[in-house]
Amino acid sequence: MxxxxxxxxxxxxxxxxxxxxxxxxxxxxxxxxxxxxxxxxxxxxxxxxxxxxxxxxxxxxxxxxxxxxxxxxxxxxxxxxxxxxxIGEKMADIQISANTIVAGGGAWVPQLTRMAMQAGLSGLEHCIGIPGTVGGLVMMNGGSQRKGIGENVVTVTVVNNAGITQQLSQSECDFSYRHSALQGSGCIVTRVELNCPAGDVKKIRRDMLADLRNRRHKFPRKQPNCGSVFLSTTAMHTTVGPPGKVIEDAGLKGLRVGNAEISQQHANFIVNLGGASSKDILILIKHVRQKVRKHIGFELDCEVRYVQPDGILVPAHIQADKL
Ligand SMILES: Cc1cc2nc3c(=O)[nH]c(=O)nc-3n(C[C@H](O)[C@H](O)[C@H](O)COP(=O)(O)OP(=O)(O)OC[C@H]3O[C@@H](n4cnc5c(N)ncnc54)[C@H](O)[C@@H]3O)c2cc1C
Structure with a gap:
């Protein structure tokens, strides 16, 4: 410095x-x-x-x-x-009243989903296994089973880059698959209001447990990772399958660069075997993209964001392609 x-x-x-x-x-x-x-x-x-x-x-x-x-x-x-x-535990308050949940940007998603279940509110079951914060989830419009948190959003309270607090409606956030208008806006998500329909507690619980079982079975748990590295697209999914299958079909499961490896368990995960560098991960990403483009004919873009030392965030494949 x-x-x-x-x-x-x-x-x-x-x-x-x-x-x-x-x-x-x-x-x-x-x-x-x-x-x-x-x-x-x-x-x-x-x-x-x-x-x-x-x-x-x-x-x-x-x-x-x-x-x-x-x-x-x-x-x-x-x-x-x-x-x-x-934005973490210090801004993680969660309040539930009737069908409305108001959560701080730092609230932990698994806790939010568990509290929704206990209150008999449905719609967040698909988020139970996502280990991030509510702010990160809304920013990425995260979710699973082809759903996104944006479907339940009523308002998002942000502090904008001039330091002014604003409340944005669901439509202003312009949610689409793993995208929101908040990305790149410089806004900080401090509070989120969600609307969740009433449901049967036992069914919500069953669905959550099934999702967690499925994840435990499919995803690597012990080695550090950042979840799915590559995004799925409808065209790719309907023709050749999701990214994990595509990467596996390209023969890349288990490929290792330095101390980073395409997970032996699920090929859309890259795991840190211990001491992996950011470059190890980026080289793997570049290699996967090149191989899949050449042999399967699809472009794999990254969900995960690379943080440049100057503070700019880009989808990780953009940095990988520069190597
Ligand atoms: C094991 C595992 C499983 C996963 N499964 C899923 C899944 O099923 N579905 C899915 O969508 N994702 C999944 N993820 C990815 C990730 O958990 C989600 O994208 C999550 O919502 C990110 O939250 P975070 O708090 O970690 O955000 P970060 O990773 O810290 O940040 C992500 C982005 O959000 C921004 N951001 C974070 N907080 C705020 C804030 N308060 N205000 C403004 N911007 C903010 C950051 O600048 C960055 O651009 C998984 C990850 C792991 C490790």
Missing amino acids: NNQLQKKLEKLASQDVGQVAFSEPLSQHNSWKIGGAADLFIEPDNFKQIATVLRFVSVNQIPLVVIGQGTNLLFDDAGVRGVVLK
Whole structure:
């Protein structure tokens, strides 16, 4: 970090912004367990602190990366030259009243889905096995079984890059498959209001347990990973199948680069065997794309985002293609 940046970050850290740490190892804040240090890591407690950070980085032109549980992110081994802001346990309140659930951006998705089930509310069963935060889920319009959380969203409260709180409606979020208008907007998701129809608690529970059993059976559990690396497309799915099958058919299951491996259990997962670098993962991604393009004729794009050291996020295949 250069002197000028260091001085600015020290000034920011001295303000009321929440918990701060300098040179925080990012490998402790993502499910792949990869990444160098963030110059300044901040975990805010409230909207006001978020607004303070956003205004400061905007005026001082400091790179900012917002994260939840880091379950869809690949950090570079060089880390981040700027601020990483985590919306986590400190902003994780969940309130349920009739059919409405209001959750903080940092609420943990499995807990949210369990609370919905206990209250007899349905519609979130497909999210039970997603280990991220509500903010990350809404940003990515995450879900499973071809569903997305956007279907249940009523409003999303954000702090925009000018530090102003805004409430966006479902249509303003423009949700589509693993996409929302929030991506790239610089907005931070602080609260989400969901509408969930009443359902039978026993059935909701059964469906959730079935989903968890299925995941336990199919997905690698013990080795660090970030879930599905590649996105599915309707054209590919109907012609040759989902990405996992396509990658397996291309003979790539078990392929290893450095300490990263295409999972032996599910080919759309890349696992960290211990000490994998961001480059190991990117080389594997590039190789998979080239092979699948050549032998099967489909383009595999990444769901997972690569975080550049200058704080810019891109789908990981874009960085992989540059190698
Ligand atoms: C084992 C495993 C299984 C998974 N299964 C699924 C699945 O079935 N379906 C699925 O969709 N995903 C799945 N994922 C991926 C991931 O869990 C989801 O995308 C999740 O919603 C990301 O949440 P997060 O808090 O970890 O976000 P992060 O990975 O921290 O961030 C993801 C994106 O959201 C942004 N972001 C995070 N929080 C906020 C916020 N509060 N405000 C603004 N932007 C924010 C980040 O900048 C980044 O662009 C899986 C991952 C793992 C490891």
